Amino acid sequence: MKVTLYGYWRSLAAYRVRVALSLKGVPFEEISVNLASGEQFGEAYSLINPQHVVPLLKHDGHEIGQSLAILEYIEDIWPNPKLMPSIPIDKAEVRALALIAIADTHPLIIPRVRNFLNKEWDLDESHQTKWAQHWFSEGNEAIENTLKKLGKSKTYSFGNEPTIADIALASHVIGAKLFGVDMSVAPILSGIFENCMKLDSFSSAHPLKQAGAPN
Numbered sequence: 001m002k003v004t005l006y007g008y009w010r011s012l013a014a015y016r017v018r019v020a021l022s023l024k025g026v027p028f029e030e031i032s033v034n035l036a037s038g039e040q041f042g043e044a045y046s047l048i049n050p051q052h053v054v055p056l057l058k059h060d061g062h063e064i065g066q067s068l069a070i071l072e073y074i075e076d077i078w079p080n081p082k083l084m085p086s087i088p089i090d091k092a093e094v095r096a097l098a099l100i101a102i103a104d105t106h107p108l109i110i111p112r113v114r115n116f117l118n119k120e121w122d123l124d125e126s127h128q129t130k131w132a133q134h135w136f137s138e139g140n141e142a143i144e145n146t147l148k149k150l151g152k153s154k155t156y157s158f159g160n161e162p163t164i165a166d167i168a169l170a171s172h173v174i175g176a177k178l179f180g181v182d183m184s185v186a187p188i189l190s191g192i193f194e195n196c197m198k199l200d201s202f203s204s205a206h207p208l209k210q211a212g213a214p215n
Helices: 012-024 043-048 067-077 088-108 111-121 125-150 164-178 187-196
Strands: 003-007 029-032 056-059 062-065
Touching: 003 012, 012 067, 012 088, 012 164, 056 067, 062 067, 067 088, 067 164, 088 125, 088 164, 111 125, 125 164, 125 187, 164 187
Parallel strands: 003 029
Antiparallel strands: 003 056, 056 062
């Protein structure tokens, strides 16, 4: 069945889905939804995704939104190579680590939040950047301390094979770097990110390598 990803070059959430599909060796077509121009609010995309966000995955007649739900769907449909452990506690720990990036940090720095800050409180771009840097730094601290507590990091966050947690952490670090956040305070996280980016599935999916990205 054809796989279609609705994404956008700068979307960290769409990045996660690109990585997962690539790791699984699943060919897909990506359709860009121009978030900067407001295309996500147009009638055509609203019919597909009333949340007005990306990513959205179409497969086998189904339309799935929200990056973590998409990642877990991909894991269920294409189980190899595994991106989630089988043991319940390990699976919960992977999901919990991923959610620090996906649910706790990323939602606070997305364009619609920063636009609201500008509209309601007249926070210009420099203040919006400071806002994003703060929340990325908070996320760095939470992730780094969680990795220390778990004590499982080798090549990746849960050993020598990447998981959904690593996909989430890679998206977090990419966003933090784009906003000029100091990553030296998170050496474990930074090491995991460097290892992830040695894999083509992670590096080729980078937002700045996508069509429409600035040079």
